[in-house]
Amino acid sequence: MSEIKLIIDRLIEFRNERDWEQFHNHKDLAIALSIDPNELLELFLWKNAEDADLDKVKEELADVFAFAFLMAEKYHLNVEEIVLDKIIKNQEKYPIDKAKGIACKYNQL
Numbered sequence: 001m002s003e004i005k006l007i008i009d010r011l012i013e014f015r016n017e018r019d020w021e022q023f024h025n026h027k028d029l030a031i032a033l034s035i036d037p038n039e040l041l042e043l044f045l046w047k048n049a050e051d052a053d054l055d056k057v058k059e060e061l062a063d064v065f066a067f068a069f070l071m072a073e074k075y076h077l078n079v080e081e082i083v084l085d086k087i088i089k090n091q092e093k094y095p096i097d098k099a100k101g102i103a104c105k106y107n108q109l
Contacts, residue, residue: 004079008069015070026074032067040064 015021040060043052072079093106102109 002080004069007065008073008079011066011070012073024070024074026071029067029071029074033064033071036060036063036067 015024040057040063043056043060069079072082094109098109099106
């Protein structure tokens with residue numbers, strides 16, 4: 001069993017023990033995936049990045065991962081597969097000879 005599958009199984013167990021699946025529909029998981037990254041961003045507001053509280057960064061980042069994993073599970077998606085597929089697509093859109101050291105969108109290379 002992959003580590004990601006183990007994490008997803010633990011998230012589902014946690015959710016189901018609390019009867020929260022009723023709240024974890026596609027729409028609300030997507031909304032949570034919009035809100036929690038902003039809570040992560042808030043930790044950096046008005047300070048240097050190195051001054052952010054690392055424990056709080058870990059907590060908020062874990063929330064983002066958790067909702068992303070639950071969204072993938074809701075759609076029966078294999079997280080490892082979709083991330084690796086996206087890397088391949090990005091390799092095609094951002095070839096090394098054009099993108100190395102440049103922070104531009106692919107259509108501006």
